[in-house]
Amino acid sequence: MSEQSPLDLAEGDPFGPHNLPYGVFTTADEPDRRRLGVRIGSHVLDAGAAAHALGSPYAGLLAQPSLNPLLAAGRTTWRDVRRAITAWLTVPAHRPDMEPLLHPLGAVTMHLPYEVADYVDFYASEHHATNVGRIFRPDGDALTPNWKHLPIGYHGRSGTVVVSGTDVVRPSGQRKTPADASPVFGPSVKLDIEAEVGFLVGTPSRMGSPVALGDFRDHVFGMFLLNDWSARDIQAWEYVPLGPFLGKSFATSVAAWVTPLEALDAARTAPPARDVEPLPYLDDSEAEEPGGFDVRISVAINGQVVAEPPFATMYWTAAQQLAHMTVNGASLRTGDVYGSGTVSGPEVNQRGSLLELTWNGRDAFELPEGKRTFLEDGDEVTMTAWAPGPDGVRVGFGEVTGRIVPAV
Incomplete structure (x- = not known):
């Protein structure tokens, strides 16, 4: 009997010829x-x-x-x-x-399959932003006044984007709790994850020439899973008055596989209904195709699933994010990466960060190794995902994994 060919795949293999990352x-x-x-x-x-x-x-x-x-x-x-x-x-x-x-x-x-040019990360899930607002502004509005008018984002450090499987060293920095008289320095004690989808730019654009909503496919090559590791205690102290810095820049893990946009045509879906009409350059109400993607993410810590965030719930789409980050004339470069921002759904088990899952450490969750609020040394985080494909088959995403090692 002849040996079976590697090309003889099981029916419904999520990495079949319909995918080809x-x-x-x-x-x-x-x-x-x-x-x-x-x-x-x-x-x-x-x-x-x-x-x-x-x-x-x-x-x-x-x-x-x-x-x-x-x-x-x-x-x-x-x-x-x-x-x-x-x-x-x-x-x-x-x-x-x-x-x-x-x-x-x-x-x-x-x-790492590409040379990263620039790295931008967004904050596009209404569920995530609302949860974060309720945690840190319990007596105020959950969403900031600008949130439903523009995709909020920040520029990160491209040099610390690492491929799946790379160990993540626990970052050190300044932190200050309300009980501290002055800041202290040391390893982060609130090390977190952010389950995201990343987008890879291929075709560049000229400086001074914004990229329109309808040009998304001409510039974005494909998608992948991304984990934007976050040191919440460092972030909280440095965050005012500017945006994320050392609490984010120590590592961002990306999958080793990039799924082409063409493989995800069947996963296109309409974004959630919006109750604020966006400005014309962000208005996708007459778009030729829906701007959302139905990607089902699963987050596991040490092999146990702790959350299943649904990407279809994202308020701002990848096309809107691309249009917004170039509307001021900023240029795209080949190898630019941008992240969707933390993906969270309306249910507790759909929250894409430990900050939300534990309500900033108030509610511990169980692992076989014991209770957790934030990540401990030795913890391994793995994110997997799939999206609907042609004729009912699934399109698999390459996983993104990282293990926490002690601070140096």
Whole structure:
């Protein structure tokens, strides 16, 4: 009996030919040679070698150690390359050429698949923002006056965006509780997560030229899971009067796999109803396609699921976020990353941060290792997700995992 081909996938495999996310990997025999890969089932295809074997005109573009050249090539090329790779993996005549170029996922090392240019993070979930407002302003309005008029965000540190699997060192900094006479310095005692979806920019834009809502697909290549680690005690003390700084900039973890936007057409969904009419540059009421995405996220700590945030509930869409962050003339660069902001739903088990789940430490939750309010050293956080795909199949997202190690 002949051995089963890695291309003979189980029915409904979330990483089938309908998905084909991109990543960058190395092998044990060539640990210094980074290659562009495409995930199919439980294997990764050496995309550059595949293009070379079939004499593809995209061989030079795919034989790169980073996604950035493909990102910069633009939407028409993204579509054509995706169609070509789909054929390579589904046309039976190509199997003899493709099968030797498939590597088991467990036998490769994944790397950050793109060079990050700028990093922006948003605050776009009404449920999350309302919870945070109630925690910190119990006697005032939960939402700030500007919240429903613009997607609030901040610029982060691109140099500390790390790939899934990278350990996260507990950050140290200043913190001050109401009971402290003056600030103290030391490791964060309120280390948190933020379950988010990230967006990867491919095509750049010129400085001084805003990107319109309808141009989202021309600039954004794909999506991935993102964990914006947050030191809540450091953040609370430094937050006034400016925005996030050291409480956020120590690490942001991203998945090793980027799912192309084309793979998520079936996951498009209308955003929640808005009770404030946005200004014209953010008005998507006449958009050609719905701006939301139905992505179901699961957050686990040490293997136990603690939350299942629904991305479909996000008030501000990725297209609106892109339009807003360029409306002042700021330019896009290939490799820009922006995060959705914490994803939270209306139910307690849909809250995408421990700040909300524990109500700032008031309500502990149980793990097999004991009770938690915020993360302890040794805790491992894993986020997974899926979205509806064509004909009822699921589109899987690459997981994002990080383990907390003690402060230095």
